[in-house]
Amino acid sequence: MRRLGVPLALALALTALPAQAQSEAQPVESSTLSREIAQKGIAPVLERLHALPSPAPEERFAIAGLEFLGAVEGAWRWRMEYGITTFGAPLFGFSTELPQAVAPKPMPPEALAQQTEATLAAMARSRAALDGLAGNEDFGLAISLGDLWFDIDGDGRRAPGEGAAELLDGIVWSGIPALDPETGEPVPPVLPVIRFDNADAAWLAAYTHLVSGGAELLLAFDPTPSLEKVFATRARIDESRRAGNEGALPRMMDDVIDPLAIAIDMLRNQPDAGRTRAARAHWQQTIAENRQFWTLVGQETDNAGEWIPNDRQVSATGIAFPPGTGAAWQGVLADGEALLAGDRTIPFWRAPLGIDLGAWLENPAPLPVDGVFQGWALADHFSDAPPVSPENFQRFSDMLLETGPFLAMVMLN
Template identity: 80%
Template sequence: MRRLVLSLALVLAAPAAPALARQPVDPSALSREIAQQGIAPTLARLHALSDPAPDERFAIAGLEFLGAVEAAWRWRVTYGVAPFGGMIFGSAAELPQSVPPQPMPPEALAEQTQATLEAMARSRAALEGLAEDEDFGLAISLGDLWFDLDADGRRGMGEGAAELLAGIVWSGMPAFDPETGQAAPPPAPPVIRFDRADAAWLAAYTHLVSGGAELLLAFDPTPSLEKVFAMRARIDESRLAGGEAALPPMLDDFIDPLAVAIDMLRRQPDAGRTRAARAHWQQTIDQNRRFWALVGQESDNAGEWIPNDRQISATGIAFPPGTGAAWQAVLADGEALLAGDRTIPFWRGPMGIDLGAWLEDPAPLPVDGVIQGWALADYFSDAPPVSPESFRRFSDMLLETGPFLAMVMLN
């Protein structure tokens, strides 16, 4: 850890490399095809190619990933699932409720999560070896991307990626004009030129999502959803009969998901899935390192997604010099946690929790036992706790950009 902090300090103290000249980028023909046809039809055409070129292979991988986003968001629109945090893919964005929501079957969450896992695997299959091949370029305009949330095959209001992803993968905010005292017109959606470094970035992201999906499925949400949905139906029937309850119905959307989560954590996790989650997260770190090595070799400044210290991101998000080194220091701490070389500090005393040991041989995590400590008794370790220093430095560096936004981008 001391070496990591020292290395990071040297990077931050070093003079910034001169910026490269910004080069304009035009959207590719494939970008225009997505605008006209949508994600699924374009992906189907690419899958039919007998020998896709490197840029077409990246397009297949990217559209498999974006198709999984589209499917997750369509799932939320179908069942009227409000935005929520956590590990569930596609859970945080605000979505237009364009169709009347249907009652959600208890098995729907597990089925959608499994579908996401399969899409991530297909994306990685298309990326296999791509970051090692000769460079390629694929320019995509964020303004051309859209998600068919209502499954009608047509681009409707609120389905554009520029609207749905504003503040998530691009700034999307109008600048303030000090001369007029008013907001300037919002910036045009960026055109991103993806290359072989971004193939490593995308591979890392598929592993990140897959790890979260495996961990959710390890606890099997279906029995907990069955239990909570059945009780909710009884409660709703009683309300129709009249009378008043001590708690207002407006708390339902807080109480029911919390009950599902607490009940899931009482279950014995599937060790095969927790081990798969750890393997995916280790690959996230490995591919992220490969990405930073490749992006550091770039000598252009054309439509950059995540830039090196001499480039500027076309997204409008500011990545200050040293971002790559700072983020890799954070990932190194995560790697140490997965390996058990570092531990999670226990909240009730100077003890460490071995996350790697739990992922290898998991036990239930009942909330009362976790808070008190007895549910973690088999996972206390003498390994030193992870220090918050690397993450603090990373957060301080990206205070203006927003560390959470940067983490979403950097995976």
């Protein structure tokens, strides 16, 4: 499964969109709720929606989406509080550069696990709001991506740099602005209005399971003891430096060495089998929900404000999804499902052996780097099952070559 630095999907669409691609889809107007988000932000609107005694389907979808986006906002605010960099970050929301508006506080060793648990709870609340929504009658919620912003500094006001487009500059789009052909000046990106419907409820549910699986896997290795060890040693190093001593390596290497040390030490831990099994179950649900999404989106006949289109539609984002995208992606997911079940294996890098991922998730063992590299840490999970073939992923990548297969994977989950 992909690392969780990328799944920000609901708000994190391309923001520099080709006008000719947008013109092919029927435009829609943003909803009152979208404008409320623009005015008040994620948390106040979510609080109002939670207070509704019987929310309508579009309001339930809004609750689910804002729970997801609120978790992103919380991760960014957490990073701001402790000055967490983008390097080596295992949680979603870490691949974005953030302005450090305030001096960061020392991070307690337990803070990473606590933030991960908060993310898991938010994903569960999002799924609760989505329960049964995809299988019911169609609804529509039109959200302008330009209305989405993240209150990173927690002051309740939208400040420069807190818009989705600004936070994603260079992350999910190229960061190179379009230029006015007459003046040569940068043109502000055109942000589309997306009409989310019952098919997108299945898509969002799949994303919550994807995020939850990664969070469970991180917690399975219990990061807190490793953080305690590295932080304590770093404190001694910093104290020595204050006395005027410098080591052979420059201080700029600290942000590389310490995260690597934490990760390598964590992998020596005995993983919690309950959590690895939960991760596998979440990823299996990701695939199941994704299949439901493609079934529902394939039945659509309109072409207005589409998020991910069927072969007869055009995405309002301006991203080109060629005919057959859904079928090609289902082939990739089928390979993932076979890996989780143990019907296919991960090819071992030193011999024609297979690594049974499903068996490891069921009965996990430590993964020390030296043992993984040599093979002894994986020996109990070697399997004669056939290795997963790269053909499905290659076919998908070739089809999405112009769009960019990585971006397409982020969109499609």
